[in-house]
Amino acid sequence: MHFKPETIANLNIKEFCFLKKQIKGVVEASQFKWTFTWSFNKGKLLVNPPLGRALIEDALLRFLLKKDYELEAGNEYKFTISAKF
Numbered sequence: 001m002h003f004k005p006e007t008i009a010n011l012n013i014k015e016f017c018f019l020k021k022q023i024k025g026v027v028e029a030s031q032f033k034w035t036f037t038w039s040f041n042k043g044k045l046l047v048n049p050p051l052g053r054a055l056i057e058d059a060l061l062r063f064l065l066k067k068d069y070e071l072e073a074g075n076e077y078k079f080t081i082s083a084k085f
Helices: 053-070
Strands: 007-017 022-029 032-039 044-048 076-081
Touching: 007 053, 022 053, 032 053, 044 053, 053 076
Parallel strands: none
Antiparallel strands: 007 022, 007 076, 022 032, 032 044
């Protein structure tokens, strides 16, 4: 049996501002930690620091697009990435 590699990412929403149309938060996966700002009206996602950004950017954007109406500031969420970090 062949198992697919995966990593669990933990996401914490720090700010959800409808006026700015922005979500800010922190995402952690394995030994990596990033801050992000998603401007949902523009579909623009900024992830920092750049180290390891390519590992998380696509999976984070997919999660945000799928769950955006369910996300609330102060809450924590988890999602699975189909890669081992």
